[in-house]
Amino acid sequence: MSENSRSSIHGQWSSRWVFVLAATGSAVGLGNIWKFPYIVGENGGGAFVLVYLLCIAAIGLPVMIAEVMLGRRGRQSPINTMKVLSKEEGRSPLWQLLGWSGVVAGFLILSYYSVIAGWAINYVLEMASGSFSGTSAGQVKTVFDDLLADPLKLTLWHTLFIIATMVVVARGVRGGLEKAVMLLMPALFVLLIILLIYAMNSGAFMQGLAFLFTPDFSALTGKGVLIAMGHAFFTLSLGMGAIMVYGSYMRSEDSIARTSIMIVIADTVVALIAGMAIFPIVFANGLEPGAGPGLVFQTLPLAFGQMTGGLFFGTLFFILLLFAAWSSSISLIEPAVTWLVENRNMTRRMASIVCGIATWVLGMGTVLSFNLWAEVKLFDMTFFELLDFLTANIMLPLGGLFIALFVGWAMSRESKLHEMGTKHLLAFNGWNFLLKYVAPLAVLVVFLQSIGLLEKLIEKLS
Numbered sequence: 250m251s252e253n254s255r256s257s258i259h260g261q262w263s264s265r266w267v268f269v270l271a272a273t274g275s276a277v278g279l280g281n282i283w284k285f286p287y288i289v290g291e292n293g294g295g296a297f298v299l300v301y302l303l304c305i306a307a308i309g310l311p312v313m314i315a316e317v318m319l320g321r322r323g324r325q326s327p328i329n330t331m332k333v334l335s336k337e338e339g340r341s342p343l344w345q346l347l348g349w350s351g352v353v354a355g356f357l358i359l360s361y362y363s364v365i366a367g368w369a370i371n372y373v374l375e376m377a378s379g380s381f382s383g384t385s386a387g388q389v390k391t392v393f394d395d396l397l398a399d400p401l402k403l404t405l406w407h408t409l410f411i412i413a414t415m416v417v418v419a420r421g422v423r424g425g426l427e428k429a430v431m432l433l434m435p436a437l438f439v440l441l442i443i444l445l446i447y448a449m450n451s452g453a454f455m456q457g458l459a460f461l462f463t464p465d466f467s468a469l470t471g472k473g474v475l476i477a478m479g480h481a482f483f484t485l486s487l488g489m490g491a492i493m494v495y496g497s498y499m500r501s502e503d504s505i506a507r508t509s510i511m512i513v514i515a516d517t518v519v520a521l522i523a524g525m526a527i528f529p530i531v532f533a534n535g536l537e538p539g540a541g542p543g544l545v546f547q548t549l550p551l552a553f554g555q556m557t558g559g560l561f562f563g564t565l566f567f568i569l570l571l572f573a574a575w576s577s578s579i580s581l582i583e584p585a586v587t588w589l590v591e592n593r594n595m596t597r598r599m600a601s602i603v604c605g606i607a608t609w610v611l612g613m614g615t616v617l618s619f620n621l622w623a624e625v626k627l628f629d630m631t632f633f634e635l636l637d638f639l640t641a642n643i644m645l646p647l648g649g650l651f652i653a654l655f656v657g658w659a660m661s662r663e664s665k666l667h668e669m670g671t672k673h674l675l676a677f678n679g680w681n682f683l684l685k686y687v688a689p690l691a692v693l694v695v696f697l698q699s700i701g702l703l704e705k706l707i708e709k710l711s
């Protein structure tokens with residue numbers, strides 16, 4: 250089949266903007282607002298942020314362009330896309346493993362992502378019922394601790410969120426999602442700005458900014474570097490086929506590079522604004538920046554509780570956060586669903602039900618890891634921490650590494666030029682260089698240093 254005649258059986262985005270919105274919807278999610286601030290806090294601030302930004306620019310952006318391109322050229326589920334493209338380029342069918350690892354990673358991530366999104370559901374209700382009006386930091390923390398200690402509540406919200414995700418996936422991502430994202434993402438952005446303005450007046454704005462943007466390298470560990478790189482993949486939805494599958498619905502005439510740049514900028518801006526809003530509140534209230542996964546849930550309610558109109562803004566904020574999580578979760582399971590439809594002859598509905606049940610069951614492990622299983626640890630990590638570490642810090646960077654290697658080395662220059670257009674050769678060559686050398690080496694170096702091997706290697710060589 251020639252690449253021009255290939256089209257996706259799952260449909261196509263109706264315009265370039267819809268692709269940008271859907272991919273931004275996938276990228277912007279809990280990663281930006283929940284995870285980014287707390288890992289910045291746990292890893293000492295500025296130096297971590299700097300490494301993260303470097304990874305976004307030098308690895309994230311080129312890999313995003315590569316992943317979208319693979320999707321659009323293959324026009325199938327990530328597994329079958331890699332099968333078709335490796336054949337077309339005369340390469341080993343083993344490249345399909347890239348698609349498989351993506352499907353597994355997406356499934357693992359969704360299982361805990363849904364539990365955290367469930368926290369947001371709980372906070373919509375707590376906010377709306379006025380629980381946080383004028384409360385103290387201590388009371389806000391108690392609400393959070395009580396939630397985590399309650400497996401039944403967590404299960405209920407987790408179940409609701411999985412159902413909500415699967416309903417959209419069953420109908421096809423192009424249906425309701427397009428319209429929802431178009432309205433809700435800008436609204437979330439506006440609320441973040443409101444929070445930012447509040448933070449500016451909190452009395453600790455400069456302290457928050459200094460924490461975020463003054464690099465103190467003594468605060469950064471080798472593991473911190475790995476987490477920063479892993480998060481660059483996580484926040485951009487890279488390395489597991491989500492962006493590939495969205496790319497497969499992209500129209501052939503749209504520019505991949507330009508749209509990818511927009512998505513990367515939007516995602517980064519949202520994360521940075523979230524950080525700039527949260528840390529001043531942390532310092533103004535004498536809270537602990539390294540509080541962990543509860544950070545956002547222990548700081549923002551405090552701010553909303555003190556602000557005029559806080560009940561309204563706070564409720565709206567958690568609703569929008571929930572929508573941001575929703576549009577991400579859909580893309581996490583889409584690679585698995587498309588594969589089941591293509592290879593197991595299932596209807597979309599059936600495939601969604603199967604995936605939904607499987608993720609729900611696995612998600613129960615995360616639910617319990619916050620209470621009944623809190624002491625059950627492997628490598629000093631709870632079930633949730635282990636899943637998060639394995640997916641974000643190992644599987645996604647590995648997936649990204651192999652995407653870079655495939656596009657950088659295994660794909661012919663002709664195929665790439667055909668897909669990318671020949672108008673901007675200089676930019677093309679720059680991108681190709683980043684993919685061939687910079688991204689793979691950077692991932693390898695970070696992996697090696699995080700297990701302490703890099704230092705030993707340097708010692709041996711010198």
Ligand code: PHE
Nearest residue numbers: 276278279280483484486491
């Ligand atoms: N990028 C999403 C977020 O930041 C999470 C995600 C990861 C979505 C991988 C899809 C694939 O919340």
